[in-house]
Amino acid sequence: MAEPDVQWEAASRFYGFPSYWGDHPVFHLSFIIQHSPVYRKENGKMIFEYFAKKLISLDDLKATRNLRQNFSAFLDGLISFPLNIPGTAYHACLQGRKTAIKVIKAKFNERRASNKNYGDFLDHLLEEVEKEDTFLSEDIAIDLVFVLLFATYETTSTAITLAVKFISDHPEVLAELVKEHEAIFKNRESKDSEVTWQEYKSMNFTHMVINETVRLANIVPGIFRKVVHDVEVNGYTIPAGWIVMVAPSVLHLNPDKYDDPLVFNPWRWEGKELHAGSKTFMAFGGGVRLCVGADFAKLQMAIFIHHLISNYRWTVVKGGDIIRKPGLVFPNGLHVRITKKQELC
Numbered sequence: 004m005a006e007p008d009v010q011w012e013a014a015s016r017f018y019g020f021p022s023y024w025g026d027h028p029v030f031h032l033s034f035i036i037q038h039s040p041v042y043r044k045e046n047g048k049m050i051f052e053y054f055a056k057k058l059i060s061l062d063d064l065k066a067t068r069n070l071r072q073n074f075s076a077f078l079d080g081l082i083s084f085p086l087n088i089p090g091t092a093y094h095a096c097l098q099g100r101k102t103a104i105k106v107i108k109a110k111f112n113e114r115r116a117s118n119k120n121y122g123d124f125l126d127h128l129l130e131e132v133e134k135e136d137t138f139l140s141e142d143i144a145i146d147l148v149f150v151l152l153f154a155t156y157e158t159t160s161t162a163i164t165l166a167v168k169f170i171s172d173h174p175e176v177l178a179e180l181v182k183e184h185e186a187i188f189k190n191r192e193s194k195d196s197e198v199t200w201q202e203y204k205s206m207n208f209t210h211m212v213i214n215e216t217v218r219l220a221n222i223v224p225g226i227f228r229k230v231v232h233d234v235e236v237n238g239y240t241i242p243a244g245w246i247v248m249v250a251p252s253v254l255h256l257n258p259d260k261y262d263d264p265l266v267f268n269p270w271r272w273e274g275k276e277l278h279a280g281s282k283t284f285m286a287f288g289g290g291v292r293l294c295v296g297a298d299f300a301k302l303q304m305a306i307f308i309h310h311l312i313s314n315y316r317w318t319v320v321k322g323g324d325i326i327r328k329p330g331l332v333f334p335n336g337l338h339v340r341i342t343k344k345q346e347l348c
């Protein structure tokens with residue numbers, strides 16, 4: 004295979020957010036190309052670094068990596084036996100959260116002491132915390148940053164990695180995506196222009212691929228609700244005050260709701276609602292607590308797919324196995340080799 008030669012412009016357009024990503028895409032994409040590494044890991048890093056920058060202007064790569072490791076420990080022990088002694092996943096989880104909160108708090112204090120405006124989420128939070136009639140205390144604000152970093156940490160990167168795997172496994176899906184994205188390119192006045200809102204809205208098949216990916220991925224293994232009054236379910240009473248865990252996979256993998264539920268088939272979404280939760284589709288939860296990042300995550304996935312399909316081709320070199328613990332993980336990663344599209348012609 005010819006040595007790939009990805010230039011800065013192509014790399015920086017990879018996500019369509021050149022000004023936000025700064026130097027990161029070049030590093031990551033060239034790293035991906037030269038070393039055909041664990042795709043899932045690089046993708047997760049990229050998304051975390053991006054959010055750490057947008058939320059609290061954390062742009063020191065080493066500090067960001069350390070922070071990410073704390074989230075990793077937090078996630079690994081989130082659903083674990085609650086034995087708080089060193090060496091257990093639960094202990095590491097508590098420590099991970101403690102350290103991450105410490106880092107965020109330090110950023111908070113540092114910002115308070117400076118007069119500089121960074122234009123990030125932390126600036127807005129501080130402004131709100133300092134108002135007299137606000138409900139937002141410093142502790143809630145710090146927790147909010149923690150939750151947002153956590154919510155973005157493994158979700159979108161896992162979904163994107165899974166989409167890449169499914170597309171690789173289904174050439175007929177790749178062909179349909181190529182058709183959709185080539186049509187967008189053809190209708191563009193300038194090849195160099197970025198994706199417009201109209202173009203994004205026209206990516207119907209891409210949205211079908213995204214929905215099918217998150218249906219099968221079941222990235223969030225459970226959604227929690229508090230029972231506010233006694234509820235009868237199949238002859239059982241769930242008393243008020245109980246906490247209920249809804250497992251979306253029970254719906255998403257139910258053959259009564261989805262034909263051949265284990266098969267990746269984006270066409271099953273043809274003519275169906277693609278942008279809202281329902282009683283049979285809860286990948287982003289439902290009701291008033293629907294994931295606040297759902298539209299953003301879908302936008303990110305669509306832009307990623309657009310640039311990948313339009314500019315590159317890839318082959319899976321190894322990995323791609325999936326296990327649940329209970330979150331979805333790739334034990335051997337997903338190793339891909341990416342080549343610029345025109346090199347194939």
Ligand code: HEM
Nearest residue numbers: 154158159162223226286287288289292293294295296300
């Ligand atoms: C593929 C990516 C993602 C998936 C599958 C996902 C899934 C979910 C699910 C299932 C819930 C629970 C909803 C409920 O209780 O009904 C949730 C909540 C939440 N998500 Fe996401 N999410 C994703 C990406 C994101 C991103 C990128 C952000 C932030 C920008 C985010 C922020 C949140 C927040 C703050 C909540 C709590 C909402 C609340 O309790 O009111 N999520 N997400």
